[in-house]
Amino acid sequence: MNLLNLNNSEREVFHVLQKRGPLTKHEILAVCDIRPSNLNRIIAYLLNEGMIVEEGQDISSGGRKPSIFDIRKDHSYIIGVQMSHLSIKVVLTDLKMQILQNEERLRTPDCAWDRETVMASVLDFAYRALKKSGISEERLLCIGVGVSGTVDYRTGIIGPADHVSFLDWPHLNVKSELEEHFRCPVYVDLGANAVAIGEYLYGSGQNCTSLAVLGYSAALSSAFISNGKLVRSATNSENHFAHTVINVAGEQCACGNRGCLQTYASISVVVREVMRRIALGENCSLDVNNFDMDTYRFISILQAAYAGDKVCTEEIKKSAYFYGIGLSNYVSLLSPEIVVLTGPFVGYDELYFETAVNIAKNILAKKGITKTCFQKYTHLGKEKGSLAISAAALAFECYMNSPIVSR
Numbered sequence: 394m395n396l397l398n399l400n401n402s403e404r405e406v407f408h409v410l411q412k413r414g415p416l417t418k419h420e421i422l423a424v425c426d427i428r429p430s431n432l433n434r435i436i437a438y439l440l441n442e443g444m445i446v447e448e449g450q451d452i453s454s455g456g457r458k459p460s461i462f463d464i465r466k467d468h469s470y471i472i473g474v475q476m477s478h479l480s481i482k483v484v485l486t487d488l489k490m491q492i493l494q495n496e497e498r499l500r501t502p503d504c505a506w507d508r509e510t511v512m513a514s515v516l517d518f519a520y521r522a523l524k525k526s527g528i529s530e531e532r533l534l535c536i537g538v539g540v541s542g543t544v545d546y547r548t549g550i551i552g553p554a555d556h557v558s559f560l561d562w563p564h565l566n567v568k569s570e571l572e573e574h575f576r577c578p579v580y581v582d583l584g585a586n587a588v589a590i591g592e593y594l595y596g597s598g599q600n601c602t603s604l605a606v607l608g609y610s611a612a613l614s615s616a617f618i619s620n621g622k623l624v625r626s627a628t629n630s631e632n633h634f635a636h637t638v639i640n641v642a643g644e645q646c647a648c649g650n651r652g653c654l655q656t657y658a659s660i661s662v663v664v665r666e667v668m669r670r671i672a673l674g675e676n677c678s679l680d681v682n683n684f685d686m687d688t689y690r691f692i693s694i695l696q697a698a699y700a701g702d703k704v705c706t707e708e709i710k711k712s713a714y715f716y717g718i719g720l721s722n723y724v725s726l727l728s729p730e731i732v733v734l735t736g737p738f739v740g741y742d743e744l745y746f747e748t749a750v751n752i753a754k755n756i757l758a759k760k761g762i763t764k765t766c767f768q769k770y771t772h773l774g775k776e777k778g779s780l781a782i783s784a785a786a787l788a789f790e791c792y793m794n795s796p797i798v799s800r
């Protein structure tokens with residue numbers, strides 16, 4: 394089966410079954426711009442080529458029961474990789490984006506996180522996933538990698554660490570490193586872009602025309618899909634939202650400007666402000682000496698907030714307030730149908746999510762903007778992490794030369 398030999402109509406039917414199958418011919422015709430006689434020919438051809446299978450028969454409303462069709466999902470497989478300054482994750486999926494294997498390593502304050510160690514782990518995880526499933530390398534269709542920070546999607550080279558990237562693997566060519574070991578195509582993109590594509594095609598975005606993914610972490614990432622196409626930034630970074638100015642007389646930001654959203658509403662700011670108040674002698678239950686990394690401290694801060702700590706609760710709400718202002722600016726400008734908020738903070742409590750979204754909704758309501766839906770987490774992958782599976786989804790679209798990826 395060679396998916397690349399399909400003509401446009403055949404490809405359209407295959408894509409619909411891959412994402413929404415199993416379907417009857419009637420259901421396929423409802424979403425594809427194809428004549429019934431042409432669909433019969435396409436179904437016969439795809440069945441004969443072993444690309445799709447007849448899965449049985451649907452419930453009849455009288456007369457002959459209609460056949461239902463789906464792709465042959467076990468013909469080839471995809472590896473999805475998540476790479477960030479806090480975690481690496483590798484998933485092995487079938488063509489329906491069902492996860493068969495899942496390997497993950499979280500960064501801890503005392504573990505090595507240099508480029509050689511991380512790449513060795515990615516390769517180890519990928520080989521292990523194939524071995525555990527009994528799948529040979531020849532059956533890999535492609536590999537997708539989602540990188541948090543800055544990466545050139547054409548070359549696969551990670552950008553240097555600066556004010557918009559927390560990855561310290563400058564000039565690491567993820568694409569060529571993986572292509573040295575695997576014979577299939579490797580596609581690399583920003584993590585936020587991958588998540589947006591995954592959610593648009595397999596999650597809540599399936600019936601909408603525009604969707605934004607905004608990530609809250611050490612940086613504030615963003616990705617946007619408009620009319621079925623990924624909108625790319627000019628500088629291969631996912632962190633531009635972080636450097637939108639919300640106070641011209643505000644604090645100095647690492648980017649050189651003043652008053653960026655990043656200086657009010659990132660994990661680093663919450664940690665810094667809690668630490669500052671503790672240093673000033675305020676009563677706080679947090680033991681800040683246990684962790685060296687901002688994100689782990691942030692988790693402790695959230696836990697302290699649940700337990701009723703006043704300082705931690707106030708600083709989280711303050712950060713969420715400013716994030717809500719940034720959120721309202723973003724939505725005012727682009728009016729996405731759906732805004733998906735993701736990131737390590739989201740699952741811990743309603744505190745940040747509800748505060749930020751309520752602030753944004755209040756500001757937007759005064760401008761008459763009320764239709765945007767704010768969603769917590771992606772539906773694809775959910776809080777267990779959507780980036781690796783989304784990277785697999787992105788890779789499939791790149792492999793098929795789909796318009797959404799705009800490469």
Ligand SMILES: [Zn+2]
Nearest residue numbers: 636646648653
């Ligand atoms: Zn800035």
